[in-house]
Amino acid sequence: MPDVENMPLLNRGRNAVRRVGSVWTGFRDFILRDNVLEIAIGLIIASSFTSVVNSLVADIILPPISLLTNQNFGENFLVLRHGQNATAHYNTFQQAQDDGAITWNYGNFLEKLIQFFILGVTLYTLGQIYQLLSRDVVIKYQIKCPVCRKDISASAKRCPFCTSWQDGSNMSNHE
Structure with a gap:
């Protein structure tokens, strides 16, 4: 390690610029590699795709189910322990949460399970279509x-x- 105190100010500046330049070069080489860019693009597309599937489930599939059950599907819950007002009847999950009740939110879980299933089936179907069109093996x-x-x-x-x-x-x- 060089003695920084006795080094001329100009040399210390050059060493700092050299170190910053080598860090920048290393970062640039890492970020511009093909696989890093492919992963970044894939994550962005996957995030968008997931939001579309979540909207499909929440906005298209679950409302007819809610009509059949006469309540919001995601709002189905059981009260495991009442909150401060022990005699209260909770119409919504938010009312129960505001009262401090402990609830078992099975409707929200079932909604997430449906979203997961539809996302999995959709991705599998897209993989099959891609494999059919490109002759490239996706599903091994x-x-x-x-x-x-x-x-x-x-x-x-x-x-x-x-x-x-x-x-x-x-x-x-x-x-």
Whole structure:
């Protein structure tokens, strides 16, 4: 470590500029790598896609269900313990929360479960369509290795874990 106190002010400034320049170069090299940009774009698209699916569930699918049950589907709850006003009847989750009651919000959970299911089915369908149009494998099917029971690619000729041949033969037949 150089003695900073005895170093001329001009040299200290050059060293600081050099260090900042190397940090900037490293950051630029990291951020402009293909996979970082692809991940960033993918996350932005995934966030937008998730908000569309959440809107589909909350604004299109659940209102007809709420008509059938005569109450807002996401507002279904059970009171586990009353709040300060022990004799109160809560019409909404907000009323129960304001009174300090402990509730079991099963309607909100079921709403999130429906959103998760629809998002999963939609992503699977998009993967199948992409695979059909591009001939690029997106959904990789797996099997269990008969020897070590680890999950491996269905198209694997050898297990990457135990190196056994998947066609049941031994190694001498493949040389």
